[in-house]
Amino acid sequence: MNRRTAIRRLATLYLTTASLAHAQQPKKLPRLGYFSSTDPVNESPRSEGIRLALRKLGYIAGQNIAIEYRYAEGTNDRAPELAAELVRLKVDIIVVAGGDPLVRAAKNATKTIPIVMTGGGSDPVETGLIESLARPGGNVTGITNLTRELGGKRLEILKEAVGKVTRVAVLYDPANLSSAREVKEEIPIAARALKLTLQPWEVRDADGFEKVFAALTKKRPDGLYVAGGGSLIRPNQKRIVALALKSRLPSMYVSSEFVDAGGLMSYGADLADSYRQVAWYIDKILTGRRPDDLPVQQPMRFEFVINLQTAKKIGVTINTDVLARATKIIR
Numbered sequence: 001m002n003r004r005t006a007i008r009r010l011a012t013l014y015l016t017t018a019s020l021a022h023a024q025q026p027k028k029l030p031r032l033g034y035f036s037s038t039d040p041v042n043e044s045p046r047s048e049g050i051r052l053a054l055r056k057l058g059y060i061a062g063q064n065i066a067i068e069y070r071y072a073e074g075t076n077d078r079a080p081e082l083a084a085e086l087v088r089l090k091v092d093i094i095v096v097a098g099g100d101p102l103v104r105a106a107k108n109a110t111k112t113i114p115i116v117m118t119g120g121g122s123d124p125v126e127t128g129l130i131e132s133l134a135r136p137g138g139n140v141t142g143i144t145n146l147t148r149e150l151g152g153k154r155l156e157i158l159k160e161a162v163g164k165v166t167r168v169a170v171l172y173d174p175a176n177l178s179s180a181r182e183v184k185e186e187i188p189i190a191a192r193a194l195k196l197t198l199q200p201w202e203v204r205d206a207d208g209f210e211k212v213f214a215a216l217t218k219k220r221p222d223g224l225y226v227a228g229g230g231s232l233i234r235p236n237q238k239r240i241v242a243l244a245l246k247s248r249l250p251s252m253y254v255s256s257e258f259v260d261a262g263g264l265m266s267y268g269a270d271l272a273d274s275y276r277q278v279a280w281y282i283d284k285i286l287t288g289r290r291p292d293d294l295p296v297q298q299p300m301r302f303e304f305v306i307n308l309q310t311a312k313k314i315g316v317t318i319n320t321d322v323l324a325r326a327t328k329i330i331r
Helices: 003-024 040-056 076-088 100-109 148-162 177-194 206-217 234-246 256-260 271-286 308-313 320-325
Strands: 031-036 066-071 093-097 115-118 140-143 167-172 197-202 223-226 251-253 265-269 302-307 328-330
Touching: 031 040, 031 076, 031 100, 040 066, 040 093, 040 234, 040 271, 066 076, 076 093, 076 100, 093 100, 093 271, 100 115, 100 140, 115 271, 140 271, 148 177, 148 223, 148 251, 148 265, 148 320, 167 177, 167 206, 177 197, 197 206, 206 234, 223 234, 234 251, 234 256, 251 256, 256 265, 256 302, 256 328, 265 271, 302 308, 302 320, 308 328
Parallel strands: 031 066, 031 093, 093 115, 115 140, 167 197, 167 223, 223 251, 251 265, 302 328
Antiparallel strands: 265 302
């Protein structure tokens, strides 16, 4: 074998070996950062809903996609630190399962990683998180669930469903700017039109629910409206529902999770449809779309849920016309 032939064979062997080594290297999985305002237990229905929606699009956790979870555990103080952790992990997308503080923390932590909102919080245009719904600009997109804007509709349904409702206690977290604005500026307009008297009650920490309910029941309201949002109300939904039952108060909530836990009624964005929308954004971004090219969407479907078991426990008869409009009835 002459020298030239030996060199040629060695070069061929080297290229073949290098090609095989490259082919055998595991393909890098796209990584999602899942950033929640609550804890694993309370977040489970939403995170599982989004995971199943992703699965229907072909994304299976642990097989062709990886998910890093971070939980603020009901306090916004840790939000900047947790967002920074996800950025250091170099995730491909940050999914924010929380309101304005978490979205802003993620946005402050990165200007390049796409951020997908899952709904809730204030109007993202008003708060400066995006430029407009049609053209969000920057790296933030996703869905906004019109939580505040539906407050008047919820009061209307509560009055129609129960009858003889004139005084409604309103439970809210004043630290949540979206809820505070709803209670102070928006639902009072609807209440006046419906000839309802609102009794706002602030709850500032998890230990305050029992005290607030003890005080509000002395005011003898006819119903209860629980404003959603924030890192306090949602993690304590079972406690709130139990206290409303104990007080025998017909209650209206912003999402069906409360009704599943024993609340009387809810009206809001269809959660399953919201999960599908979030999965759609993730898929579009992973397949090459930029977040600033994906318009922020408002709810396309709404759900009105009634728990007749709860109605029986508190001695309330739901108006039959209202029952006929429910999208789901728990019997």
